[in-house]
Amino acid sequence: EEQEEDVLRELRLFLRNVTERLALDRRFKAFTKPVDIEEVPDYLIVIKKPMDLSTLLTNIDEHKYVTVSEFMSDADLIWQNALEYNPDSDPMDRHIRHRACALKDTVRAIIRDELDEDFDRVCEEIKESR
Numbered sequence: 001e002e003q004e005e006d007v008l009r010e011l012r013l014f015l016r017n018v019t020e021r022l023a024l025d026r027r028f029k030a031f032t033k034p035v036d037i038e039e040v041p042d043y044l045i046v047i048k049k050p051m052d053l054s055t056l057l058t059n060i061d062e063h064k065y066v067t068v069s070e071f072m073s074d075a076d077l078i079w080q081n082a083l084e085y086n087p088d089s090d091p092m093d094r095h096i097r098h099r100a101c102a103l104k105d106t107v108r109a110i111i112r113d114e115l116d117e118d119f120d121r122v123c124e125e126i127k128e129s130r
């Protein structure tokens with residue numbers, strides 16, 4: 001009903017705000033756009049579910065997420081993929097893994113600090129009812 005759409009609209013506003021703040025953080029520049037398959041031809045052989053911050057924003061606008069947990073599953077792909085594709089000891093791999101870990105910790109800290117438990121529960125109830 002209308003009240004449910006009001007809740008989901010507020011969820012999208014919250015998720016856009018979080019995602020845009022991450023995209024502005026210079027540490028996360030490598031995560032703002034899809035990895036360029038022309039530059040990295042084997043990327044899709046290694047990484048089965050690519051994800052990036054611009055794709056998160058598109059998904060939000062396409063009403064893909066009804067709960068924060070669904071959003072977090074896709075957001076987690078970003079740093080998980082980076083750890084998986086860049087496992088080596090060379091400085092470049094270590095650098096992007098450090099940033100991937102910072103992304104993981106930053107997303108979790110924002111959600112812990114800014115997501116209201118009761119609001120999240122209402123979203124979960126809407127999801128269960130559909």
Ligand SMILES: COC(=O)N1C[C@@H]2C[C@@H]3O[C@]2(Cc2nccnc23)C1
Pocket residue numbers: 030031035036039040081082085086096
């Ligand atoms: C989230 O970003 C990444 O996982 N990567 C891995 C790729 C390997 C390396 O860095 C990336 C882009 C790139 N382009 C050209 C040559 N080498 C690289 C970014």
